[in-house]
Amino acid sequence: MLFGTLVVQCFSYSWFKDDLKKSHEESQCHLLLFHCLQGGVFTRYWFALKKGYHLAFKDSSKDDSFTEEDCEVIHRMTDLSLLRLFETYVEGCPQLVLQLYIFLERGETNIR
Numbered sequence: 001m002l003f004g005t006l007v008v009q010c011f012s013y014s015w016f017k018d019d020l021k022k023s024h025e026e027s028q029c030h031l032l033l034f035h036c037l038q039g040g041v042f043t044r045y046w047f048a049l050k051k052g053y054h055l056a057f058k059d060s061s062k063d064d065s066f067t068e069e070d071c072e073v074i075h076r077m078t079d080l081s082l083l084r085l086f087e088t089y090v091e092g093c094p095q096l097v098l099q100l101y102i103f104l105e106r107g108e109t110n111i112r
Helices: 001-023 029-036 040-056 066-104
Strands: none
Touching: 001 029, 001 040, 001 066, 029 040, 040 066
16 A cells, blocks of 8 residues: 555656746755655645646636646646556555456466
8 A cells, every 4th residue: 555655756756857847947845745645646736726726617618629827737636547547556556456367377277
């Protein structure tokens, strides 16, 4: 369980660094601290909810096209979904390998 959260925090911090480079911001110290304290994913949720809230309640024209801000929120939510997927896979994979090992060692490989 701990390994899964460490992998997720590493991916999250790496993606945060890439996002900061794209937006030409350089304040990475507090993000590294949050990720070391296992709070990186919560920080991602906070930023995604904050940005989504501002977009949902801002006054804008009724144009149906996506703006750059809309795409940014979509990318943030996609990142969160991928992080949850990684965590689920990393936590579940060892159990699957153990079950397959037991299944194959018993010799019950016949499908009826």
